[in-house]
Amino acid sequence: MNKTLVSFLVFVVGLAVFHNAIFPIFTPKEVGWFLNRYVYFLLFVAYLIITHFILRLKPPISMMGLFVWGIGFYFYKFVLYPPIPWTLFITYMVMWSIGTFLYISQDPETFREFRKPIVKAIVGEYKLAQIVLMIAMPILVGWATYQSIYPSFQEPVELRTVHPAPPATTKVHGKTYPLESTNNPFRVDEQDNYKDSFPFLDADKHEYMKYVTEGGTIFFQNCHFCHGDQLNGLGMFSHVFNPTPANFIDPGTIAMLQEAFIFWRVSKGGPGLPNESTPWSSAMPPWEEHLKTEEIWKVILFEYWYTGWHPRTFGTEGSEG
C-alpha cells in the first residue's frame, strides 16, 4: 500500500477516533492533572509521531505541511478551552500558517518538493486535482463572501482602551489630587512612609486591618454586585455589561496600577473617562457622589488586601516595601 496514503489514513482515522472516542474521556466535569484536554492533545501528537516512526512512514513535505497546519487548527479550534474569540483565532492561525510555511521552506529542497504537486495541479499534469481545484476555489470564495455579507445581529466588535491615560490631577470633594504623587492615606505610617508591603501579615496591625475590614464592608455593600464576591469581575450583574466589570484577580488590572489611578477611576466612574476611552465604555457610577473620600481609599485598600496584589509604585522615594 502506498505509504503516503497510509500516512494520510493514520492522521485522518486517528483524528476521528481520538476526537470521538478518547476526547470525551479527557474532558470530565472535574478536570484533573492527567484527565484534561491538553494531556489528550499531547497524546494525540505522540500517537502521530510514534505511529509514523514504527511504520517508517515518510510522507511528502506537502502532506507533512498539511498535518502540521491541521494540528494547529485542531488545537485552537477544538482543544483550547474556553473557545477563544474569532479575532484571536484568526491571528493565531495566521501565525501558525507562517510557521508552517517556514517549516516547509526551511530548505530549498523541501520547498521544491512542496511546490511540485501544486504546480502540477495548476499546469494540468494532475488533471483531477486541477478540476477539483477549479471547482472548489470559486465555491470557497463564494461561501466566504456569503458568510461575510450575511446579516448579523451581534454588536460590532470594538477596539477598547482598557487603561485610559489618567489626568495629571483629579478633583474629588473639592480637593485636588495630583495623581503622580498621591498615596493611599491608610498606607502611610507615622513617619510618612508609604507601605506597599504586606503590613496586614503583622498580627499587631489592628488599625490597618480595621480599615481593610471597613473597606470590605463598603465593597460588599456597593461593589460586589458587579465586581463579584471574589473580586473576579463576575458579579451577579456582570453579564449584562459590555465591557464586563474589571477582574481584580487578573494580573493585568489593579496589580499594574498605582492606587491613585484606582482612586481616580472609582471617584469619576464611567462618565469621568477621557475621550480616548469614550465615556460609555464603563457603566461604573462616579462613586464620589455616593462615598466619602476616605471610604474610597478604604475600598481600594481592601481590594489589594483581598487579591494579594501590591499597588504599582514608581521609584523608591517615600515608599517602603
Place this chain on the structure above:
Amino acid sequence: MLGKKTRNIGTFALGLVLAIAVYLIPGMTGIADAKEAFAEQVFAEEAFAKEVLAEEAVEGEGEPEIEWGQDVFYKDWEGNPLKGPVSGYPAPELGPEDYNNYEFAPSRIILWVANQQHLYFGSFVLAVPIFCMLIEFIGIRVREEDPVMSGKYDRLAKDLMKVSLTAYSWTAILGGILLFTFITLFPGFFKYMAGIFRPVMHVYALMFLAESGVLYVYYYGWDKMNDDPFLKWVHCSLSVLLNLIGTVLMYLANSWATFMQAPGGIDSEGRFLGNIWHVIHSTLWNPVGVHRILGNIVFGGGIVGAYAAYHYLTAKNEEERAHYDWVCYVAMFICIFGLIPLPFAGYWLMKEVYAFRQQMGITLMGGIMAWLFIIQAVMIGLLFFAANSYLHNGMARVKGSHRYMKYCKYMVLLLICCFTMWMTPHTIVMTPAELKAMGGAQHPIVGHFGVMSAKNTAVNLMITTTILCFLLYQRANKKITVPWATVGNCWIAAIFVGAAANIIFLGVYGYALPANQRVGLSVPQVTTTLTTLFAGTAINISMFKNSESYGDIQWGTQSKVGTYAIFLLAISFTWLMGLMGYIRSAVRLFWHVTEVVRDNSVDAYTLTIGEAGKMLTFNTLFVWTQFVVVFWVGSLTGKSPVKTPVAVPVPAQQQQ
C-alpha cells in the same frame, strides 16, 4: 588562534561590538554625568546668585532683577526643582493665526510625510558609513593575506558609498523641504523652538557642512588613497570621523524631538532657563539616540540587503550571482547584529518614558496607543521570522549543514510558540457572545500571556533561538577537531539550555511579584540572552581552530525563499520604523511640547488605527520608490573597477 577566514568574520563581529560599545558608553555614563552636572549646576547657580545679589546690594538697587524659574524636569539633590535664570520668552498660546494650511491635505499629514521621508533617508545615510567603515577596515586587515577578498571588500564599501553620496544630497533636499514645511505651516510653533534651540540649530548646520566635506574627501579620495598603505589607513580614519560627525548630527536633531516629548531646561511657562545642555540632554535623549543608531544599522542593512537581493535575482551570470549573494550575506549579518539588541534599547526607552510620566507610559502601553503596540509586536515577529528563514535557507547551501538542518524545524516551532505569546493582547477584541462563551474578559489560559512577564520571556527566547541559529550557521561546514570539542559542545548546550530555563523561570516568577519589582526581572533576562550571544559565539569560534572543512559555501545558490526573506525584512522594518516613529510622536496627543506648548491646530487629534496604517503604508511605498530612483542614479556612473583577480570570496564558514 583563529583561521584566516574566521578572522575576517571575527574581526567583523568584534568591530561591530566595539562600534556599538562606543555608542552605548555615553548612554551608560549618562546618569553619572547627569548627576555630576546637577552638582556642578547647583554649585554654580548658587555662586552666581550670591554674586548677583552681592553686586546689587552694593549698587543699592534693592530687589534683584534676575528672575529665577523652576525647571520642569531637572531636580537638585534634595529632589526640589532645579532653579535657573529665566533667559527666554514664555511659550506662546497658539491661535488660528499660528497655523497655515493647504486645501489638499491637513498640515499635520504633510508635515508627517516630510518628516518621515527625511528620517528614512537620514537613517540610511547614517548607517551606510558605519558599514563602509567596518567593511573597509576588514579589507585593509586581510589585504596581505588575501588580496582577492580585500579587493572585494573594498569594492563593496566604495559601491555602497557611491549610493550613499546620492542619498546624502537627497536627504539634504528632504531636510530643506521639512524645514520649509515647519516654517510655512507651523510658524508659531517653529518660532518657539527656534528661540530655544537657536545655537543648536547653528551648530547643526555647521556640522552638516563638516559632514559634507569629510564625505566628499572620503569618497572622491578613495582611489588616490587606495594604493599607499599609510594613506589607506588615513582614508579609513576618515570614515571614523565621518561616523562621529554623523552621530553628533543625529543626536542634535534628536534633541528637538526628545525635548518636544519630554522637555527639560525650561520652566512651566516654557521659558528657557539658560542652560542649553539641559534642553538638549532631556531624559529621553540617550535612549532615543541608542535606539536610533541600532535601528539605523538594521534599516541600512535591510536596504543594502534588498538592493543586493534584487541584483541577485536578476543577475545574468554566475559571477554576478555569487557576488550579490555574498553582499546579501554581509548585509544580513550586519542587520541581524543590530536586530538582536534593538528590543533591549526599546525597553530602555520605554522605561525612561514611564519614569518621565506614568501617564505617557500608560497611554503608550495600555491606553490609546496599545493596539499600535500589538501591531508592532506582529512586525517584530515578522522580522525575526525573516532573519531565521534567511539563515535556514542560507545554511542549506553550505556543505555539511545537513548535520544541523534537522534542528531548524524545532527552532521554528519554538519561534512560533514564543511569537504567539509575544503578541497575545491582554484585552481581546470580541463580541458579547464570545465574551459570554469565554466566561469573562480574560481567557483563563492565553490571558496570562497579556502581561509583560510573558512578553519579556517570549522575546528573549526568540532572540536566543536566533542566536543559536546563527551559531549553527557559523559552524555548518566545519568539522570540529579541537581535542576539547565534546566539552565545548557541552558548554554551548549547557549555556543555551540554562539560559532558556533561567528566562522561563524568571518569567514565571514575575507573576508572583509586585509590578514594580517584576519590571526589574527584565534585566537578568536580557543579561541571560546576551550571555548566550557573547559566551556562545566565543566558544563556538574558539572551536574552529584547525577545523576541517566539508566544502566551500556555494555562493550564488541561495534559494529564492531566502532571498525574498530579505525583502520581507527590509519592507517590514521600514513600516515598523514609521509605526514606532508615529507612536513616539503621537503620544504627545494635543501637545506640541508636552505640558508646555499646546497644539491648538485643527489637526490636534489622534488618527484612527486604519488611517495611521494607510499613512504608514504610503510613507513606506514612497520612500522605497525614492530608493529605487537613488540606486538607479547611483548605477549610472558604472561599476568600480576591480583591480584584483576576479574570484568568489570565501567567507567565514569555510575557514580552517
